Amino acid sequence: MAIYLYIVRHGEAESIAAEDQLRVLSEHGRWEAKRTALWLKTQLGQFQQVYASPYIRAQQTKDIIIERGPDALDIDVIVDLIPEGDPKVAMDFVLASIDKNTVDDINILCVSHMPLVSYLIGEITGYTPIMATAGVAKIKINLDKWNGVLETLIAPEQML
Numbered sequence: 001m002a003i004y005l006y007i008v009r010h011g012e013a014e015s016i017a018a019e020d021q022l023r024v025l026s027e028h029g030r031w032e033a034k035r036t037a038l039w040l041k042t043q044l045g046q047f048q049q050v051y052a053s054p055y056i057r058a059q060q061t062k063d064i065i066i067e068r069g070p071d072a073l074d075i076d077v078i079v080d081l082i083p084e085g086d087p088k089v090a091m092d093f094v095l096a097s098i099d100k101n102t103v104d105d106i107n108i109l110c111v112s113h114m115p116l117v118s119y120l121i122g123e124i125t126g127y128t129p130i131m132a133t134a135g136v137a138k139i140k141i142n143l144d145k146w147n148g149v150l151e152t153l154i155a156p157e158q159m160l
Contacts, residue, residue, distance in 0.1 A: 003098060003106045003141040004044070005124070005148065008036060008065065009117045011134040011156075013057040020083070021055040032134030032156040033061045037069030039159035040136065044107050046071035051094060052111040053081035061134065062111040070107070081112040087119035095124075100143060124148040132156065 011029030025033065050072045052062040058081070066072050080090040090110075098106060110120065114131060121137050122128030125148050131137065132155035139148040 001103055001105060003143060004108070004151075005094065005139045005141050006040065006047075006107065006109045007117050007120055007131075007137040007139065008061065008109065008111045009114060009131040009133055009135050010053075010055075010057045010061040010111060011036075011064075013133075023055070023057050025057050025060045029057070029133060030060070030064065033064035034068055035156040035159050036061075036134045036136060037065040037067070039154070039156075040065060040069040040109075043138070044070050046073060047107045047109045048073050049097065049106075050075040050109045050111075051078045051081060053077070053083075053085075053113060054079060055082060055113065058111045058113060062109075065109065065111070072109070078110075081110060081116065083113040083116055085112070085116050087116060087123040090116070091120055091123045095141065095143065095146060098141075098143060121150065125150045129153055 011025045011032040013023040017023040054077045118128045135155045138152035141148040
């Protein structure tokens, strides 16, 4: 069994809203999310678990990915996936939720924001990249060591 964590930054958002959590995806952000969804569909058949920030732009990105990308068995909102969330708390929750008794590969999606997406990657791999909007980081997880290896870091413009 292999465990893969796909961390996605939400697509480009409108810059103005009454509150940060109310910002919605721009037209370009919707295009980015669609492109990411189609790319993810070429990588895997389904996500066993999908986690997303409660902010509107992250929810919209998640919805587009689920609609156009791989199937999703279970979808949850994690409050710790907001921009100023604690990466250790969020990552510990995600990793602790993995069923180690399954024999099948496990694919998990987390949709969040900068800077948290970079800190999540850093928390599990030791490398903290800057991510493009709707960019994807694919991490192979080692649950025994509670760490992972970054296998892919890609922006929508690089996806074919």
